[in-house]
Amino acid sequence: MALTSPELQALEEQVPRDIARTVTRGDRIFRTLCASAAAVSLFIIGGTALFLAIKALPALQKAGLLSFFTTSVWNPTVGDFGVLGLLIGTIIIATVSLIVAVPLAIGLALFINEYSPARIRRVLTSSVDLLAAMPSIIFGMWGFFALQAPLVGVASWLNLHLSAIPFFRLSEPDAPLLRSSFIVGTVVALMIVPIITSVSRDVMAQCPRSQCEAALALGGSRWGMIKEVLLPFGKAGITGAVLLGFGRALGETIAVALIIAFTIEANPYVLEQGGGSIASLIAIKFPEAQDLEISALIAAGLALFGMTLLVNLGARAIVRRTQIAA
């Protein structure tokens, strides 16, 4: 070494040296495999967006980009398209489903984790998993034939007693209540309960036992422990679970298409017949669409794609923020 005296060493500022990273052949191959798997997922997202954009272009040009998102018309013969009403309808249905699903799912998660005896816990857990695996067409048919009648009863009760809330008003006193956004939203809610339940259950199960014991040892009731320890601990994860559910609700297609009395215009009367969503538009119109209408449907798909992407990015941001706060 050239530097021997302490003075000289002090003069020379030390910098991090190179570290040899020798990789074995097996590692290299495996890393390449994993990297290509990762690349495929990026490629699918990028490719889908690109495909949608290219195919949507003719309709967007014909209808005009601005008016496509600010009007509510669907007239393939003259090439006039606008999905504002359906965007709003999509959000209405997804919001209704969240309002129904979130309390149900969190209650279910807490019951499974905190209250139920071991045997019932096993039964409940597997039935929630089964619910998640059920095809949505089954939910749709069941909703259409079995659930509509009782839900109409609920809807007229809500209208009768809670019409002070604008949400529960009707356009006219005896408006039909079948095939409404409310009914569709409730059916979609049942479809997103499993995902919200199992994600928030997993999150809350991560809560350190010592925290729960501390709460109980202070004379806390089980509810007190849930309120003061479990829910604050799970806040970020539960938020994420709810937004995952919201994302699924936005895109739910078949059950909506089956039940809703489809309208292009947004229907602000949630309890009343009629409504629509982007996904149901595509399902309903696609079989008979040609040329420009296909392009317009793809443009609608692009709008749904964008909306789902935004919700997911928002979800991530919220989850990250609450994680930092906690």
Next chain:
Amino acid sequence: MTTVQSPQTAETPAANRQVVSSEILPEEQHPSSRIDATDVTCWFGKRKVLERCTLSMEPGEVTALIGPSGCGKSTFLRSLNRMHELVPVAAIAGTIELDGVDIYSEEMSPTEVRSRIGMVFQKPNPFPAMSIADNVLAGLSLSGMSNEDPKALVEQCLRRAGLWAEVSDRLNEGGMSLSGGQQQRLCIARALAVHPDVLLMDEPCSALDPISTRVIEQTIRELCEEITIVIVTHNMQQAQRVSDKCAFFLVESIGDPGRIVEAGPTAQVFENPSDPRTYDYVTGQFG
């Protein structure tokens, strides 16, 4: 820190106390409670981990539970405030009386038992999402109690736990920002805030450095004037330093349940034990 008690605690709202008879008494005259465990046997599933343990924990005294690992000390301690039953397969026999009332009977709810018999755990476990002050007050909101002057209660409890001087200027910071020893004293303050008659401590110093240990031992000696304390410890010197009474637990041979070999005044257990196994253990000639 008993000196600070006179003005503040005399004003402590009666609603905070669970014992009707003590409502009229200011804190310093508050008679602490006794626990009598009789023939306590504990199981986890089919495995019997503790057999026929009988022990009286006297008011205003520190009782130390000593013995090698796995001899059932912690299980015994957790049976004293009904934490044992939180393990799904746990079972218990015998009686445990708090001032003559069986805590496993209809006469007391588990939440009442646990707010009268507080607990400090081996590993400090402050609530991470709460500030220091909120941690101290956590027991009130958990058990639905209210307090007219939460600020004064926070100060009083932190003083009694010997932590006030170190945290008085940062009560709104997170509880996790404290050192391990401070966190443990925060947990003691949190347990004191619900005005327990008895405090159970499960190896409260085993995760701490000697200086923090010293502070907590001091706290224990000060607290025992008002609160009955039961402490599990692996540290023989600690048992000698803090306890008035000692119970030695032992598992005779592998697979057997733990039993109390000997219990008595600490000085006697350490200096003149009646059982040779106790002698072996306290003099370090064990096994």
